[in-house]
Amino acid sequence: MTDTVALAKADDASTPVPAVPEEVGTPSTAVPVDNPKLTAPNSTDEKRRPILPAWLKDRTEFVTTARHAGNRAGYASLYHGLRLPWYATQLTLMSPRGACRFVASTSRWLWDREAAPLRDYAVRQEDVTDYLTLARLRGNRVRLRGLVTVVAAVFGTGFAIWLYVMAPSYLYAFAAGGVLTLGYLGQEPDAPVIGPAVMRTELQKLTGTIVLRALGAIGDSRINAALKDFGNKSSHGMGFTSEICRDGPGYRAELDLPFGVTPDDVMEKREALASGLRRKLGCVWPSGDPDGPDGHEGRLVLYVGDRPMNEEKKPAWPLLKEGQVDLFKPVVFGNDYRMSPMAVTLMFAAIVIGSIPRMGKTFLLRLFLLIAALDPRAELYGFDFKGTGDLGALEPVCHRYRSGEEDEDILYVLHALREIKEELRRRAKVIRSLPRARCPESKVTPALASDKSLGLHPIVVGLDECQVPFEHEKYGAELESICTDITKRGPALGIVGLFATQRPDAKSLPPGISANAVLRFCLKVMNHQANDMVLGTGAYKGGIRATMFSRRDLGICWMSGEGDDPRIVSSAFIDGPMAEQVVARARKMREEYGNVTGHALGEGPSETVGMDLLGDILKVVGADEEQVWNERVAARLAELRPDVYEGWKGENVTSALKPWGVETTQVWGTTDEGEGKNRRGIKRADAVAAVTRRNADRVAA
Numbered sequence: 001m002t003d004t005v006a007l008a009k010a011d012d013a014s015t016p017v018p019a020v021p022e023e024v025g026t027p028s029t030a031v032p033v034d035n036p037k038l039t040a041p042n043s044t045d046e047k048r049r050p051i052l053p054a055w056l057k058d059r060t061e062f063v064t065t066a067r068h069a070g071n072r073a074g075y076a077s078l079y080h081g082l083r084l085p086w087y088a089t090q091l092t093l094m095s096p097r098g099a100c101r102f103v104a105s106t107s108r109w110l111w112d113r114e115a116a117p118l119r120d121y122a123v124r125q126e127d128v129t130d131y132l133t134l135a136r137l138r139g140n141r142v143r144l145r146g147l148v149t150v151v152a153a154v155f156g157t158g159f160a161i162w163l164y165v166m167a168p169s170y171l172y173a174f175a176a177g178g179v180l181t182l183g184y185l186g187q188e189p190d191a192p193v194i195g196p197a198v199m200r201t202e203l204q205k206l207t208g209t210i211v212l213r214a215l216g217a218i219g220d221s222r223i224n225a226a227l228k229d230f231g232n233k234s235s236h237g238m239g240f241t242s243e244i245c246r247d248g249p250g251y252r253a254e255l256d257l258p259f260g261v262t263p264d265d266v267m268e269k270r271e272a273l274a275s276g277l278r279r280k281l282g283c284v285w286p287s288g289d290p291d292g293p294d295g296h297e298g299r300l301v302l303y304v305g306d307r308p309m310n311e312e313k314k315p316a317w318p319l320l321k322e323g324q325v326d327l328f329k330p331v332v333f334g335n336d337y338r339m340s341p342m343a344v345t346l347m348f349a350a351i352v353i354g355s356i357p358r359m360g361k362t363f364l365l366r367l368f369l370l371i372a373a374l375d376p377r378a379e380l381y382g383f384d385f386k387g388t389g390d391l392g393a394l395e396p397v398c399h400r401y402r403s404g405e406e407d408e409d410i411l412y413v414l415h416a417l418r419e420i421k422e423e424l425r426r427r428a429k430v431i432r433s434l435p436r437a438r439c440p441e442s443k444v445t446p447a448l449a450s451d452k453s454l455g456l457h458p459i460v461v462g463l464d465e466c467q468v469p470f471e472h473e474k475y476g477a478e479l480e481s482i483c484t485d486i487t488k489r490g491p492a493l494g495i496v497g498l499f500a501t502q503r504p505d506a507k508s509l510p511p512g513i514s515a516n517a518v519l520r521f522c523l524k525v526m527n528h529q530a531n532d533m534v535l536g537t538g539a540y541k542g543g544i545r546a547t548m549f550s551r552r553d554l555g556i557c558w559m560s561g562e563g564d565d566p567r568i569v570s571s572a573f574i575d576g577p578m579a580e581q582v583v584a585r586a587r588k589m590r591e592e593y594g595n596v597t598g599h600a601l602g603e604g605p606s607e608t609v610g611m612d613l614l615g616d617i618l619k620v621v622g623a624d625e626e627q628v629w630n631e632r633v634a635a636r637l638a639e640l641r642p643d644v645y646e647g648w649k650g651e652n653v654t655s656a657l658k659p660w661g662v663e664t665t666q667v668w669g670t671t672d673e674g675e676g677k678n679r680r681g682i683k684r685a686d687a688v689a690a691v692t693r694r695n696a697d698r699v700a701a
């Protein structure tokens with residue numbers, strides 16, 4: 001068998017076509033590879049067009065369309081209603097002209113003036129036959145039309161007299177109608193009295209020619225070669241696969257690109273494409289469709305919106321006024337460029353949000369926290385390091401909340417995150433102890449999250465401007481390590497971390513977080529490094545580019561991690577007062593469910609959770625000391641770590657050791673003056689035993 005293979009054109013099976021171009025390697029003998037008896041694949045792709053249009057099937061779309069039509073009708077009624085007297089005056093003034101026009105045109109019709117040029121022509125040509133035919137035709141017409149006119153005049157006058165006798169007011173109404181109609185006929189054709197209430201700019205309809213023109217404008221040599229041959233037998237595989245149709249507020253065109261060209265090649269040149277389409281950049285959304293029923297890597301779906309996405313009126317957020325959330329299920333948080341709702345599943349995810357300043361990161365983070373607030377089981381931690389109180393609306397539902405970047409704010413957050421670290425440990429232990437049947441995937445399930453006795457409810461932690469704590473001189477490393485732990489282990493244990501930053505670089509988004517985040521939201525960024533830091537390595541190269549957004553694209557982002565392909569989403573706009581409205585509803589739900597805790601009740605984090613108090617005690621109580629007064633332990637601890645223990649008294653030691661099972665009793669000691677006394681203190685052996693117990697527990701977890 002020769003190594004030369006020949007292919008036949010799909011539409012001409014009898015002609016063997018050498019696969020290797022002749023100038024590259026001339027085949028000696030061509031072997032036809034297309035077997036005419038080869039059976040067709042079993043599956044045939046059919047694309048059924050919807051019986052009902054989308055807006056009739058979807059309740060939200062129907063309501064939106066009906067509301068839009070109602071609004072326009074209402075506006076037009078108001079506009080014209082207000083102008084009615086003016087219309088009537090103008091039309092009355094124009095009625096004499098209208099009457100003249102009416103008389104003139106009726107007379108023209110009555111005397112068959114429209115055929116006069118033909119009769120004149122026949123006379124000039126001295127064509128007796130034609131003239132006689134036309135004259136006969138005119139005679140018949142004039143007779144008939146005259147009769148109609150006389151009958152109309154007699155009946156009209158009779159009707160008017162009858163009205164005058166029977167119902168004079170109706171006669172006036174008819175007369176007024178007649179005057180207005182004559183006024184209507186008397187209008188100047190280019191200046192009608194009644195103009196449109198809404199001026200509409202007609203957009204050019206998207207046609208195949210325009211799409212091809214735009215593709216030709218992006219400067220791709222393979223597309224240009226295909227366009228040259230377009231319509232011939234060989235169009236290099238390029239062609240429309242369905243007709244261009246309306247889809248939401250725009251047009252959708254589907255076509256196959258030339259062999260070897262991918263949608264990414266087009267997406268990269270979006271600006272040139274928009275120029276070729278003569279549309280604003282925000283209207284033009286090319287994408288691929290590799291997973292569609294008959295899709296493949298060369299299929300381009302081009303959506304051309306009527307208006308840029310940032311100018312299109314967003315549908316209202318469905319959860320603004322009603323509805324509860326189950327964090328385990330997708331929740332609508334915005335819409336795509338077709339204004340179709342877009343959903344996100346917050347559970348089992350760690351989330352990063354990045355962009356340059358003032359693009360809508362905080363709004364997006366707050367929106368996610370609002371979604372979490374509407375699941376009454378969820379425990380919320382909201383930290384805003386900008387210090388402007390952007391998350392303030394959430395205070396009534398937050399278990400832990402802080403706004404600011406001062407040391408005391410960072411310390412508060414540290415304590416709160418230490419609580420979460422302990423919680424991660426506890427949850428891991430609980431999940432391990434559960435039977436497989438209840439916890440088949442070793443992760444929190446909706447049923448487990450709803451079982452209050454297990455304490456596996458969703459926890460959602462949001463950090464806005466997360467670069468601030470990570471860069472903190474003293475606590476940065478510990479905060480980063482806890483957040484990395486939340487990103488890595490949190491999702492399976494029901495803890496969702498949300499990290500938003502306006503400076504997406506390695507310092508602001510440590511690799512442990514950026515590499516392990518499941519959901520990524522990237523609003524406008526300036527360069528490919530920032531793009532890939534938020535959306536993942538290779539995103540920019542793959543055409544997922546948040547650099548293409550303009551500064552006016554507020555709240556518009558690339559979302560990756562939900563569904564197979566990254567998508568562009570315009571997040572719902574929820575400002576402060578709207579957020580308060582949602583929180584008021586969430587708070588009510590939580591009160592009913594019994595989940596108003598921590599900050600919402602005016603309580604802060606425990607300062608001792610998560611720090612190594614026992615370890616610190618063993619450091620300050622020497623092995624040679626059998627027992628020590630608590631007041632001495634407190635003083636030594638404050639010396640060891642002033643940031644943590646400053647201001648501690650003996651009682652603080654007592655209460656902090658209680659959860660560890662270390663009893664404080666009266667122990668013998670001597671004062672600085674050498675006087676022997678009994679005071680409250682601890683035995684070192686008890687602290688050692690507690691450390692041993694704790695370490696054993698941790699190993700078991």
Ligand SMILES: Nc1ncnc2c1ncn2[C@@H]1O[C@H](COP(=O)(O)OP(=O)(O)OP(=O)(O)O)[C@@H](O)[C@H]1O
Pocket residue numbers: 355356357358359360361362363364386502554555556570571572573574
């Ligand atoms: N989804 C949205 N739709 C429309 N406009 C939005 C949306 N989200 C935010 N905006 C607008 O963008 C502005 C900036 O939003 P936001 O404060 O969230 O930006 P940011 O990226 O967090 O800024 P910074 O980095 O300075 O904190 C807001 O004042 C708001 O008017």
